[in-house]
Amino acid sequence: MSIKIGEIPYKERIQNGIKDDFMRQAVSSAQGRFRTGRLTQAAELGNWEDWRDLGEEIRTHTLENLDYYLHQLSEQVARRGGHVFFAETAEEANQYVKSIIQKKQAKKVVKAKSMVTEEIGLNKALEEVGAEVVESDLGEWILQLDEDPPSHIVTPALHKNKQQIRETFAKKKGYTGSDTPEELAAFAREQLRQDFLSADVGVTGCNFAIAESGSITLVTNEGNAEMVTSLPDTVITVMGMERIVPTWEEMEVLVSLLTRAAVGQKLTSYITAITGAGLELEVDSPEEFHLVIVDNGRSKILGTEFQSALHCIRCAACINACPVYRHIGGHAYNSIYPGPIGAVITPLLEGYDDHKELPYASTLCAACTEACPVKIPLHEHLIRHRQIIVEKEKGPTAEKLMMKGFAAWASNPAIYNMSAKMAKPALGPWTKDGMIENGPGPLKAWTEVRDFYAPQGQSFRSWFKQRQKDGESK
Amino acid sequence: MKVSLFSTCLSDILFADVAKNTLEILERVGCEVDYPMEQTCCGQPAYNSGYLQEAKASMKQMMKAFRHSEYVVGPSGSCVSMLKEYPHIFKGDPEWEEEAKVFAAKCYEITEFLVDVMGITDLGSTFKGRVTFHSSCHMKRLLGVKEQPKILLRNVEGVELVDLPWEEDCCGFGGTFAVKNPVISQEMVSEKSRHVSETQAEYLVGADMGCLMNIGGRMEREGKKVKIIHITEILNTH
Numbered sequence: 251m252s253i254k255i256g257e258i259p260y261k262e263r264i265q266n267g268i269k270d271d272f273m274r275q276a277v278s279s280a281q282g283r284f285r286t287g288r289l290t291q292a293a294e295l296g297n298w299e300d301w302r303d304l305g306e307e308i309r310t311h312t313l314e315n316l317d318y319y320l321h322q323l324s325e326q327v328a329r330r331g332g333h334v335f336f337a338e339t340a341e342e343a344n345q346y347v348k349s350i351i352q353k354k355q356a357k358k359v360v361k362a363k364s365m366v367t368e369e370i371g372l373n374k375a376l377e378e379v380g381a382e383v384v385e386s387d388l389g390e391w392i393l394q395l396d397e398d399p400p401s402h403i404v405t406p407a408l409h410k411n412k413q414q415i416r417e418t419f420a421k422k423k424g425y426t427g428s429d430t431p432e433e434l435a436a437f438a439r440e441q442l443r444q445d446f447l448s449a450d451v452g453v454t455g456c457n458f459a460i461a462e463s464g465s466i467t468l469v470t471n472e473g474n475a476e477m478v479t480s481l482p483d484t485v486i487t488v489m490g491m492e493r494i495v496p497t498w499e500e501m502e503v504l505v506s507l508l509t510r511a512a513v514g515q516k517l518t519s520y521i522t523a524i525t526g527a528g529l530e531l532e533v534d535s536p537e538e539f540h541l542v543i544v545d546n547g548r549s550k551i552l553g554t555e556f557q558s559a560l561h562c563i564r565c566a567a568c569i570n571a572c573p574v575y576r577h578i579g580g581h582a583y584n585s586i587y588p589g590p591i592g593a594v595i596t597p598l599l600e601g602y603d604d605h606k607e608l609p610y611a612s613t614l615c616a617a618c619t620e621a622c623p624v625k626i627p628l629h630e631h632l633i634r635h636r637q638i639i640v641e642k643e644k645g646p647t648a649e650k651l652m653m654k655g656f657a658a659w660a661s662n663p664a665i666y667n668m669s670a671k672m673a674k675p676a677l678g679p680w681t682k683d684g685m686i687e688n689g690p691g692p693l694k695a696w697t698e699v700r701d702f703y704a705p706q707g708q709s710f711r712s713w714f715k716q717r718q719k720d721g722e723s724k
Numbered sequence: 725m726k727v728s729l730f731s732t733c734l735s736d737i738l739f740a741d742v743a744k745n746t747l748e749i750l751e752r753v754g755c756e757v758d759y760p761m762e763q764t765c766c767g768q769p770a771y772n773s774g775y776l777q778e779a780k781a782s783m784k785q786m787m788k789a790f791r792h793s794e795y796v797v798g799p800s801g802s803c804v805s806m807l808k809e810y811p812h813i814f815k816g817d818p819e820w821e822e823e824a825k826v827f828a829a830k831c832y833e834i835t836e837f838l839v840d841v842m843g844i845t846d847l848g849s850t851f852k853g854r855v856t857f858h859s860s861c862h863m864k865r866l867l868g869v870k871e872q873p874k875i876l877l878r879n880v881e882g883v884e885l886v887d888l889p890w891e892e893d894c895c896g897f898g899g900t901f902a903v904k905n906p907v908i909s910q911e912m913v914s915e916k917s918r919h920v921s922e923t924q925a926e927y928l929v930g931a932d933m934g935c936l937m938n939i940g941g942r943m944e945r946e947g948k949k950v951k952i953i954h955i956t957e958i959l960n961t962h
Contacts, residue, residue: 264907573893577911611905613898613912614772615861636774653775660733660764660782663789667761670737685944695903699910700941703738710736710743714759 252340252371253585253600255399260584260607267578273401273409277576280408284570287514288621295510305507306625308500309561312492316552319461319494320543326464330526332539336491340370343544347372347453347486348379350540354484356381356450360442362468362475363387364455365403365564366490366544368586369599372453383453384445386474388438395422401580401588404512404566409579442474452478452536454524456489457563458504459541462497465525466541469508471515475522480534485524488542491549492560504563507623511567547599559594559631561624566591568618568628574611583608590618594631602639609635652692670709677704725842727755728790730798730807730831732933733765739933745956746799746834752960753842762789766806771813772899783810784820787827795841796831799956801863802932807831808867833863834956835931839872846879849961855953856888856925858895858916858939860932873931873955880958889919897938913942920950927953 258266267273292298312319324334337343351359359381361367373383373394385394389407393400396418400406407415412429419425419437427433457469466487468475479485495501509515525532527539551560569575569589580588585596585605593608609632612618618628643650659665680686680693681704689697696702707713727750731743750757767782786807790796798804808831810824817824838844857874864870877885896902896912903909916939920928928943928950930936940952 261907264905268907268911573896573912573915574908577908577915610901611908613861613894613896613901613909615894615898616865617861617892617894620865633772633774636772637776638774640774640776649773650775653770653773653778656765656770656775657778657781660767660770661785663762663764663785666733666764673737685941687945692903695906696941699902699906699945700913700938701944702941703937705738706740708740710731710740711759711761713740713744714747715761 253369253587253596254604255581255584255586258584260582263582263584264578267582270409270579272411273579274577276408276411277579280405281570281576284513284567288511288567288570289514291510291514291516301503301507302623302625304503305563305623306561308495308503309563309624310558312495312500313552313557313560316492316494319496320491322461323459323464323494324541324543326461327526327539327541328464330464331528332464332526332541334541334543336543336545338545340544340546343370343488343542343546344372344375346540346542347488348375350484350486351376351381351451352379354450356484358382358384358445358449359451359453360384360386360445360449360478360482361390362452362454362470362478363390363406364453364488365586366455367453367488368400369490370488370544370546372488381451384442384449386442386445386472386478387470388435388472388474391438391442392418395419399581400586402566402569403564403587403589403591404569409581442477446477446481449478449482450484452482452485454478454485454487456487456493457508458501459489459494460496460498460501461494463525465498465523467501467505468522468524469505469518469520470522471519473520476520479522479524479536483536484538484540485527485536486540486542487524488544491543491545504624508563508565511621511623512565551598555634556594556598556631558626559591559598561626562591562595563624565623567621567623568626571617571621572612573615573617574613578611583611590628590632591626594626594628594635597635602635602642606639609639667711670711673709674705674707680704725755725795726793727757727795727797727837728793729757729759730763730790730796730803731759732798732800732803734803734933734937735799738937739954742799742933742954742956745954745960746797749834749838749847749956749960750797752847753838753844758793760789760793764789766803768803768806769899771806771809776813780813783813783824787820787823790827790830791823793830795837796827797834797837798831799834799954800932800934801833801860801867801869802934804831804833804836805862805866833867833869833872833931835872835876836867836869839875845875847876847959849879849959850881851958851961852882853926854884854886854924855927855929855958856886856920856923857891858888858920858928858930858935859891860930860935861894863931864892869931873929876959877929877955880961883958886923886925889922890915895935895939897935899934902938910942913938914946917942917946917948921948925950927951929953929955929958931955
């Protein structure tokens, strides 16, 4: 898999999402829960905006000094017995992980939840060299069994209901139990426990890497990251190059923001940390540890006006706040990164060609920007994407001509005045009782969904002129 | 106090009553109001569609039109929030950067102006009816004006203000979004319409005609009886 998840055209994806009643119901109720949780937690902190400011400051500082902190991180990991590999591309990252798997003659790999390994298509690469790869995050495991891409970055199987999950378990794992969540979860636990015990290598993503100590931290509720990092002898962490903080102090701030913004929790059940390998004082330290730092297009974003998109801590607050996402679901974005943040970073990482509709899949309501715990101006980035798409568009399009017309109209009061006068009579033939049900030209698309209000009477400016005249003659 | 009325092109051309009510309210509270005839559109339709040069042509016209104004006050949180963006848009432009800053600093949405600048929370208005309020996205999130319209509404005699469920959600208008993504827009506005119905309000009040004509147009299509009404119409009663 890569960032793009399929070949279905945009309009069809939207229709698929809108027709999926179950998904919409599930997303809607999850959004309600997550949002309420986030707002409750923010209110309890009392000074949420100060926290957001601090979060933004930390991310800005770190990204502006990324080379320094990456250097420090790799020195510290190496000092504590770990290996560090910088991968410029997805292929390089996969190649490196494959080489370790082969060297270890590993048959089974267990994974903790990771978006970046999804992004680089690591599972497929490892399967190519004969390794069995098992996702251990419950949502990811369900999706892996069903060969279905994630639809959300925190709760990847949000679009599936318990009946569907039961069927998947029955078909792929011989499950015979009921569809109660407890029984399903117990079955998953039993199955995964065997995988944890028999795995040769553990692979994780990374929530925050701590430069000062060379530690990797993972934030989970299921505790699976604990198993992935402590049972296999060899652990490989794959991280996006921006997922780094200077010290534990900043990590604490960002985790406080992350768990509250993501699911409305003060803290998750587990925060797992790995520091190096073979350390005598740490009983669960792996014998061998590799850190793969992935660029895959990120450094191209550094230093551009999109740099703040790299501040993202993958909490999905923007996704949970987005009313467009609520109706179309994650798969409609055709990216493993859906929702507002996905619409911003997908074209940056994979180009506009396959993703040019995404920046327009937003009303620019700014609910995302408001929800973001590190204050990424998401809706502004979407506008900037639109500007770039317009700049790239060659030759005249109907929209371009219309916008040229707009500029001429809005920069010339004489033309504007004329249109203000003409609007009512011009729309007269389509107007009935003050409403237009079936409008001409540009109004057509509007009136397919809703009525259009015809001009009430003369324009305000005509009325005002008349009023002034009347005033003077009095 | 000298105030220049910014009618917004939408109210100027389609909803003249909104601009008239705004003018009359400003006069009632003692402002000396003029209406610069050179004003056109804030530029948002082009700006939000990615047409920066076209938007700037419109924006320059607006700055010229209000060059001599002390205060610029308009009946739309969305359009005023666009005016407030000018300094950001003209940053680094030697000719317009300074003017954009000066201009943006004097622009206000009408309820914001009444409450924050004039210090008025009760206009002595009377309006009978059960109403619910749609808080428009740009007004509350970009302009940061949330409580002002509600403060004013609560002080209107006879108004019964009921909360709109999922009030924070966008109505699905989004300018060209409504025609570029009609399918998603329809789902969003239909959901908003359902929430309005749940309140059993007779009127849907708002401070942005863009959102109101979207929700109202949809409710008309669905044959609902709820009337849309701009907040200035309620405030401009005695």
